[in-house]
Amino acid sequence: MEINKIDEFIYEIPQDAFNKMRVPARFYADPKQLDLIAKDESLKQLVNVATLPGIxxxxxAMPDIHQxxxxxxxxxxxxxxxxxxxSPGGVGYDINCGVRLNTTNWKKEEVTKFLPEIVNEIYRSVPLGTGKGSLIKVSKKEFExxxxxxxxxxxxxxxxxELDKENVEDRGTLPVRDLLGVSERAFERGITEIGSLGSGNHFIEIGYVAEIFEPEIAESLGLFKNQIVVWIHTGSRGYGHQICSDFAREYQSVAKKYQIELVDxxxxxxxxxxxxxxxxxxAMNSAANFAFVNRQLIAHQIKNVFLNYTKKIKPLKFDLLYDLAHNIAKVETHNISGKKRKLVVHRKGATRSFPSKLLKGKFSDLGQPVLVPGSMGTSSYVLIASENAVQLSFGSSCHGAGRILSRTQAKKEINAKDLKEKLERRGIIVKTPSISALSEEAPEAYKDVETVVNVVNxxxxxxxxxxxxxxxxIKG
Amino acid sequence: MFKEIPHTADVCLYVESTSLKNLFYDAAIGLMTISGIEPISDDNQLYIENYKYIANEKEILLIEWLNFLIFKLEKQLYLVNSIIKITKNSLFAKCYFKKYDKINLSIKSATYHNLQIIKLNHLIKTFITFDL
Incomplete structure (x- = not known):
């Protein structure tokens, strides 16, 4: 496949690389990671997307691109x-899979002693894994x-x-005109999984602020060195999966009806x-709303666990820094060749990254926080959206490190028990209902997050x- | 027969059988296998359910069948056996489920990615990508 280097970190596959492409394909990458990116089918998939009508x-693709x-x-x-x-395939099965970061007023040294008990309590009180229930029970009407x-x-x-709401992408509510596209099975799956983490790469992580690069912005975001923070990574659970499955099936014939040629x-x-x-x-927006509430409920539960330790540690301040989606399609207005156009921006494993000029309300002076969790056991990053996101990526950034090893390969190469011990030797507590699945999420299975962050920076x-x-x- | 094919983020199964009916059966057993089901020992309770789906493409029948089984997995039930009947545009299956103790890999959905059921050398073959 012909790949042209356009600029430092910018690569392009020209439109004539495949005769059905309507536009060129572009990806942002560190030259060191080019071989990793070219190793699987991801660039072919990127080219396939360029064949769709109206692109x-x-x-x-962001630097964490993978198949x-x-x-x-x-x-x-x-x-x-x-x-x-x-396209449902441009959003993914886990609609509004996303991440949130809660901050506290606790410091690492104040919490370390109590951490094993805190982690055990969270592990017991948040439903993890497949079909493990919900934090709350609601009627169908309430669910709607x-x-x-x-x-x-x-x-x-x-x-x-209300304060939480200000710190959620789109203030935590996407427009839902009706629920006519939502099947009974989707309702059935969703109603039993409200406030649950799920499994796979979903996790809860307690961490601390190790380094600050931009002191003024960090202060505005309420971040300080050695501060205890909590990451939550999950999405819309069975409710979103079912909606995607239903439409992925329906659209097989719908695409034919509208004479849309599909290369895949x-x-x-x-x-x-x-x-x-x-x-x-x-239907997708309703699943996104489910996911915002899902992460909020898990955070609420974690806060309740933390509150049990206020006498031992100190009174708790538990705030939301930001909550964002990384699997979503949004209607946004962008400036294309000097003209304002209404676009449906699909981000699949990509984070919105709106600089201040595109935002109203709380972050309009600072820009939007961009949360980039690393792989298990490695560092994660809080970033702030910069100007070039608008012209380079429709206001989007990377969402994580990006996989390089298949799960099968990771299981073959990495022993889960050794990995757990290795992390524990580094002082990282690991809790999971499935120890064998740990190796799939090992740091070696992912690209180096720092290199990925460097590219967007x-x-x-x-x-x-x-x-x-x-x-x-805590891994689901 | 089925075998797992490397896929960076998800799981891909190659399934090959002597008939369409067997392909559906093998794909179902492949799904149960990659899910890493750990059964409840000494539990002989069977849950029987009839499943029917109508579609004019065998690929849609296959994905719907697998997604039905994924839905049952969420309900803590795994497929131990099934009697499958396929017509040109429908699938009927009498399914035998048991409760499991633990599942090691949670699958969100069977996808349509590059999906095609082909007949070659008297064998029916397909690749199925599952989203994790």
Whole structure:
């Protein structure tokens, strides 16, 4: 495949690389990681996305790109809202899989002694793994309200505050006109999994602020050195998976109906403005609302565990720094060749990264926080969106380190028990219901997150503010 | 027969059988295997359920079948056996489930990524990518 270097860290696959491409494909990468990126099918998938109707400018990938299904993970694709499509495969099965970072007023040295008990209590009180239930029970009617209202529902029920809402992407509620596209099975799966972590690469991590790169911004975000923080990485659970499954099936015939040629069935899509396109859009937004509430409820539960330790440690301040989606399609207005255009921006394994000029409200002076968790046991980063994100990536950034080893290979190469011991020797507590699955998430299975963050920093897509190191990981 | 094919983020299964019916059966057993089911010892309780799906493409029938089984896995039930009947546009299966003790790999969905069921040298073959 022909790959041209456009600039430092910017690579392009020209439009003539494949005769069905409507635009070129671009990816951002460190030259050191080019071989890793080219190793699997991800660039072919990036090219495939460039064949879809209504795609604008480029099919784009972030430096954490890796092979997915249909669209690659780490992919960003914007489609014209009038002429273009919406694709469930461009969002993923875990709709609004995302991450949140809660901060505390506790310091590492105050907490270390109590950490093993705290971790055990969280492990016992948050449902982890497959089919392990929900934190709360609701009726179908309440569930419908939850997925329609998002964080507003959590506020109404006392699980969140107005302050939390300000710190969630799109204030924790995406528009849902109706739930006509949501199947009974989706409701059944969702209602039993509210406030649950799930499994795979989902985790809760307690860490501390190890390094601050931008003191003023860090202060504005409420970050200080040695501060205890909590990461939560999960999404819309069975509710989102079912919605994606239902539409991935429906769109097999819908694409034919609208004469959309698909080079891979995983790209199945519908015109955004069609009845079918709007049904998915509404259902997807309802799953995104579920995910915002899901992460909020888990955070609420963790806060309750922490509150049991206020006498032993000190009174607790538990705030939300930010909560964001990294599997979503959003309607956004972007400036394309001097003209404002309404686009449907698909981010699959990519984080929105809006600089201040694109934001209203709380972060309009600072820009949006961008959260980049590393692989298990490695550092994670808090970044702030920079100016170039607008022109380079429709206001998007990387979402993590990006896998390099298949799960099978990781299991072959990495012994889970050894890994757990190795992490524990470094002072990192690891809790999981499935020890054998640990090796799949080993640091060796991922790219170096620091190199990935360096790329977005060098391109001025997002700027590192603080580095966070792990103290305890609860893996689903 | 089935075998796992390396995939960076997810799981890919190659399934090959002598008939379409057997392909569906093998794919189901492949799914149970990659899920890493740990059964409850001394539990002989069987849960029987009839499953029916109508679609005009065998690929859709296959993905729907697997997604039904993934849904049952979430309900703590794994497939131990099934009697499958396939017509041109429908799948009927009498399914025998048991409760499991533990599952080691949670699968979100069977996907349509590059999905194609082909017949070659008297064998029916396909690759299925599962999202994790």
């Amino acid at each position: 604008v400018s480029y099919s784009i 997915g299904y249909g669209f690659p993970i780490g992919g960003v694709a914007a489609f014209d809202a009038d002429e273009g499509i919406i 309200e939850l997925v329609t209202e998002g964080i507003d529902w959590a506020i109404k029920k006392g699980y969140a505050t 069935r995983g790209l199945a899509c519908a015109p955004f403005n069609s009845k079918e396109g709007q049904q998915y859009y509404n 060098n391109l001025k897509i997002a700027k590192p503010v603080a580095k966070i190191k792990p103290l305890a990981v």
